Amino acid sequence: MSMKQPPSSNGVTLSLEELIFFKQHTVHWLPPAKSLWSQLHGQHHSSRLGRGMDFAEVRQYQPGDDIRSIDWRVTARTGKTHTKVFCEEKEKPVILYLDFSSSMQFGSTLMLKSVLMAHMASLISWISVAQKDRIGAVIDDGQTLVEVKPTSRSKGPLQIIQKMIDGHQSSLARLGNTTSQTSMSDGLKTLTRLCPKGSEIVLLSDFTRLDESNTTFINQLNRHNRIKVIQIIDPLERGKTTYRGVELVSNRIKNQWIDFSSKKTRQQIEHAFTDHQQSLKSLCHSQAIHYSSLSSDSPLLQQLSG
Structure with missing residues (x-):
């Protein structure tokens, strides 16, 4: 299996060719051989062979x-x-929540977090239709929501891919715009309306917009569906960088000069991230939600080869 990025990927923009690339790799994660989700947990074989x-x-x-x-x-x-x-088990709807808000348009090494997320969303979409499931999505750029109703066969993934390319392009064009962003509430509310009972819901985000008020919607969704959380991470958010200069950084709300040569500064960045990640993991644990993470400093297929 190739561990490289898709041939046309530049790590910043998204293309049709780059996302269709993942269709040919679905065979590696189709039961009974392997499960994508057990792979994300570092297990090589699915504990539940085949479909239910x-x-x-x-x-x-x-x-x-x-x-x-x-x-x-x-x-x-x-x-x-x-x-x-x-x-x-009959076909089930698989619904993706895809976060294209401004914090996802960031990458310090190989690619933007949003690009890695799109790669994973594409792979899940192709695997779902290969298993005769329907695939749908809610695409949330922090200001507007786009719904893709669950569809089977290749039409479903292709619709999602096109909407991701459009949404990503719009988000990149808006970078630097100081317009405030909504929390994840609107997107999660839309999921409660869009998802038929018994859906598998996959939330892909860095979860920086997740606040306590959102947990109510996650509880509601979790009552009648199976939820999986995939946190998209960049190494710089964990204080991991070889850069040792002083840089002006922004979180779209305020700008601040940060001295990356200071070990204390890098540790503070790491601690803030760890606290945020731990609260997300605790939420998942309390709701028996499958949690996993992906990092934007290495190709998706390399991270899944585990």
């Missing part, structure tokens, strides 16, 4: 049926042995 099984009906026991599937309640009620019949 849904309960379909109860019928009278026949020779050869698995005795573990006997329905003892129905058996006791009717006086005849009955067994549960299962069928393969």
Whole structure:
């Protein structure tokens, strides 16, 4: 498997060719061989092989049926042995929340966080339709929301890819604009409306706009759906940089000179990030939500090869 960036990727802009590139790599993460999610946890094999099984009906026991599937309640009620019949889990909607707000338009080494996120979103989209699931998205640039209703076959990923390219281009064009951004509430509210019960929801963001008021919406979504969180990180946010000069930095609200030659300064940056990450992990742990992270300093496929 190639560990390189897509051939047309420059780390800053997004292109159709760059995102379609991930279609050819879906085979590496299709069950039963591997699961993308167990891979993100550093396990090489999925603990749950294949797709899940849904309960379909109860019928009278026949020779050869698995005795573990006997329905003892129905058996006791009717006086005849009955067994549960299962069928393969039907297609489920997979809905992506994609954060293209200004803090995601940042990268200190290989690529912008938003570009890494788009690569991951593309890969998840192609894997989903390969598994006969429907794929949809809510694209949030901090000011406007774009909805892509869940669609199966390649039409779903292609729609999402085109909307990501458009959204990313708009966000880059607005850099330097001081217009304030909304919290994640509007995007999460939209998810509660867009997602049918039983959806798999994947939240991709750096979560800098996540505040305490948002946790209510996450709780609501988590009641009837399965949520996965992927935090997109840049090494500079963890104080990791070889740069030792003084630089004017901005968080779109205020500007500040930072001396990167100071070890204390780098440690303060790291501590602030660690606190933020720990609160996000705690939220996920309390809700039994799958948490993982990706870093913008190495190609996606290299991080997933684990």
